Amino acid sequence: MHAMPSVERPTVAILLPPESRRLVLSEAAEQRLNNVARVHTIAETSLSMSVLRELVGGSSIWLTGWGTPPLADLLTDAPNVKLVGHFAGSIRRLIPEYALSGGLRVTHAAGAISDSVAEFVLAQILMALRHGDAFNTGMKAGQGWELRDRYPGRLLGALTVGIVGAGYVGRAVIRLLRAFHATVLLADPTISEEAARELGVERVPLSELIERCDVVSLHAPLLDATKGMLGTAELSRLRDGALLVNMARSPLVNEQALVAELKRGRIRAILDVFDEEPLPASSPLRQLPNVYLSPHAAGHTQDSHWRQGDLIVDEVERFVRGEPLQFEISAAAMRHMA
Incomplete structure (x- = not known):
């Protein structure tokens, strides 16, 4: 043998x-x-x-x-x-x-990172909708129940959420959103109507998503076709009080145009990515009260x-x-x- x-x-x-x-x-x-x-x-x-x-x-x-x-x-x-x-x-x-x-x-290993990013997206959206940071800061500064009237919250399940990009992270966010029964729109030209229905979302053009959604969360890849996909014109069409979330790539949004729109106080933003990282101490984003910042931490x-x-x-x-x-x-x- x-x-x-x-x-x-x-x-x-x-x-x-x-x-x-x-x-x-x-x-x-x-x-x-x-x-x-x-x-x-x-x-x-x-x-x-x-x-x-x-x-x-x-x-x-x-x-x-x-x-x-x-x-x-x-x-x-x-x-x-x-x-x-x-x-x-x-x-x-x-x-x-x-x-x-x-x-x-x-x-x-993108599939293993997506759950971490998706959880952070949902956590930050919920915190912003319910003004958890303002409650915490106010209570510690000696304020009390008047904070509830000053910061009325929104219920995620009553809102329309737009997901831009149905890659690993976009799909993971969609799965988490199901538990809240929010209406979910998707902008992604690479997937079919049938695939969108299987995800439980309505596929629409980006221009329509921007105008219809209370929350817009970006999860598109950075390509020539997506760079600067949200500029001055697109940001101006966001609903009053809309919440823009970018935990994908900073250049998807024209940062100067976003700063200008945020200074008007009409919308809020949640940002985990920036044109220059680490974010410079002099960045105007650090001074704006209607933007929530994190140090590219969503996937970590x-x-x-x-x-x-x-x-x-x-x-x-x-x-x-x-x-x-x-x-x-x-x-x-x-x-x-x-």
Whole structure:
């Protein structure tokens, strides 16, 4: 009886500085990787091209994420790489589209981030509608029950909410909105009427969504077609008292036009992303009472970070076993992604 030949384990290069690697990979996830592959990591906090070239030598699987620089030049000199697993969501800045057309397989963890962003979107909307920050500040300053008259709230279920973009996050927000029985409109030219009905939403043009909705939440990718999709004209058509939420990409909205509209006091905004990050101390957004700011934090929870790590390790295991990947990105799909 002959022994079965052993299958050589692939080499996985983790193209992350130590801090980012610890953020997404639990000890259990790292052990799972070591069980199916030889794993190369680095101790350097700065990923220069020379460091990366040494790191990826002999590897066929690269794992990337926050802190990984663009990889176009590295890919040119790495014919053996077969799979890139991205611990974060957006892959466009790292991998050129032609690499996918040339046979490189890419998967990402956007599906694990979406729940974190969606929860934050709903939390911020509810806090704004019920003026929770004003109640808290007022009570601590010695004010009392008169705050209820000064800040009358709105019921989410009585409002019309517009979702712009039905990607991972947009769909996750729609799922959460169902529990509140709000009327939900969707603007997304890439999905069909049938797909919209399956989501339980009404698909409408962006111009109609802007005019009909009490809350407008942006979840579109940043593409040439979406950059500046909300400018002076669009913002002026928002309903009086409307709430604009942007936790996607700042350039979807003309920031100067938004500041001008907010200064009029007619609408409110919830912003997690900005043209310049970190947000400068001199930004006029910091001085406006009708805008709620957060430091690009919507997708960041420890739970979602570990889910991201687990998801990509799952994908590596599937790849090694020759099974289909669950979150693979095609070249065609990449053209419409964040």
